[in-house]
Amino acid sequence: MSVVAKYIGYIRDIRRYSGRTVVLYGDVLADFVRCAGDGRDMTDQEIVAAMRVPVLRDYVVDMVERELSAKTVSLHMSVLSGFCRYLMMNGLLASNPVKLVSKPKIEKRLPVFYRKEAMEDYFERTSWLMDRREFDFFLSNIDTESGKELYDARIARLIISMLYSLGLRRAELIGLTIGDVDFGRNVVKVRGKGDKMREIPLIVSLCEEISLYLEAVETMCGGKRSLKEPLLVTYKGRKLYPVYVDRAVKKELEMQKGITGRKSPHVLRHSLATGLMDEETNINSIKELLGHSSLATTQVYTHSSIAQLKDIYKRAHPRAKNGGKHGD
Numbered sequence: 001m002s003v004v005a006k007y008i009g010y011i012r013d014i015r016r017y018s019g020r021t022v023v024l025y026g027d028v029l030a031d032f033v034r035c036a037g038d039g040r041d042m043t044d045q046e047i048v049a050a051m052r053v054p055v056l057r058d059y060v061v062d063m064v065e066r067e068l069s070a071k072t073v074s075l076h077m078s079v080l081s082g083f084c085r086y087l088m089m090n091g092l093l094a095s096n097p098v099k100l101v102s103k104p105k106i107e108k109r110l111p112v113f114y115r116k117e118a119m120e121d122y123f124e125r126t127s128w129l130m131d132r133r134e135f136d137f138f139l140s141n142i143d144t145e146s147g148k149e150l151y152d153a154r155i156a157r158l159i160i161s162m163l164y165s166l167g168l169r170r171a172e173l174i175g176l177t178i179g180d181v182d183f184g185r186n187v188v189k190v191r192g193k194g195d196k197m198r199e200i201p202l203i204v205s206l207c208e209e210i211s212l213y214l215e216a217v218e219t220m221c222g223g224k225r226s227l228k229e230p231l232l233v234t235y236k237g238r239k240l241y242p243v244y245v246d247r248a249v250k251k252e253l254e255m256q257k258g259i260t261g262r263k264s265p266h267v268l269r270h271s272l273a274t275g276l277m278d279e280e281t282n283i284n285s286i287k288e289l290l291g292h293s294s295l296a297t298t299q300v301y302t303h304s305s306i307a308q309l310k311d312i313y314k315r316a317h318p319r320a321k322n323g324g325k326h327g328d
Contacts, residue, residue: 003044004029007086028079035062048092051084056101070104077103113271118258119164125256126157135212139219151216151235156248158213159232163249163268166190166200167290170265174240179227181210192291200289273298 001009008026011017017025033042036050036059056077063073080098087093128134129150138154141147162173172190180189186207187199202210210231218224221237230239245265253263261267269290276286287298 003047003087003092004033004083007083010086011082025079025082028076029083031076032059032080035059048087051080051087051093051097053097053100056080056097060101060103064104074103077101112261112267113274114253114259114267116271116275118256119271121258122160122253122256123157126153126252129154129157130209130212135216139216142216142220148235151220154213154216155232155234156252158209159245159248159265160252160268161206161209163265164272165203165206167269167272168200168265169193169269169291170242170245172291173232173245173265174230174242176231177228178214178225178231181231183207183211190291193293196291196293198288198291 004026007029008022011025012022032050033047036042036055037046042050059080060073060077063076068076077098081096084093084096084098088096134150138147138150142151159173162168163170166188168190169192172192175191176188181202182189186202186204188202190198190200192198213232217233217237220235232240234240234244249265249268250263253259273286273290276289277283283295283298287295290298292298
């Protein structure tokens with residue numbers, strides 16, 4: 001077994017990397033071997049010998065010439081750095097040469113977000129789903145095709161509501177159970193990255209929306225569900241999955257006036273954070289709400305607010321509109 005194959009086995013079986021990550025690492029290492037060996041197969045000794053600063057620099061140049069993004073180049077070098085650490089651990093390499101290789105600078109992109117007015121318009125446009133008469137009609141027709149369409153519309157709106165109102169990550173939304181919602185205290189318990197738990201307040205309207213949804217699911221499933229079952233499920237009663245959430249968000253926001261560009265769950269999270277920052281909410285409170293481990297991660301939203309302020313300034317300020325000519 002080659003040294004590369006052994007490393008892939010190590011990250012798969014010992015480090016327990018995800019299947020997707022294992023495939024990515026394998027592709028990166030294969031790409032490096034192709035480049036370092038000029039397209040020919042390399043022996044283990046040659047692969048280890050290739051872990052030198054000049055060869056790694058040539059690989060960076062090759063990726064740049066192939067017009068790979070700075071982020072992709074950085075990812076490839078990170079994979080090679082992990083491989084070098086594995087070689088060091090097994091006594092095949094004395095030090096990690098990747099640390100001595102410069103990489104293209106990654107430009108920080110400001111978070112994309114939806115404006116408050118556009119989101120308010122969306123919730124107003126879909127408010128008919130919260131009408132009790134419409135809901136009763138839905139319950140009486142839940143086993144029909146029209147009932148399925150109404151269910152899909154209701155859960156899609158609830159997905160948007162929870163992502164935007166609570167600032168959840170997609171995985172956090174999918175992972176919620178019925179027991180995570182505390183209607184007595186009006187909070188929801190969220191398990192974030194690293195299994196860190198946090199509580200997020202629920203506004204009254206969202207509590208009502210969740211309650212109506214749970215009533216619909218119980219009718220659909222024919223009985224009360226346990227607190228450990230998933231909060232959000234498909235029409236067939238199965239736990240939501242990432243693609244389902246992505247499609248729901250895209251479909252709901254596709255034709256919404258005032259919303260352009262990427263339609264994704266994470267942009268809804270960015271939109272809440274940016275909106276709170278614009279309202280001068282304490283940055284530490286936003287950090288806790290979003291479940292960030294570092295304040296530096298939250299501070300990126302201050303740049304979004306400054307960017308928005310500059311945009312407003314250019315459109316509204318008298319001197320900005322005429323290029324600074326005339327006036328004081």
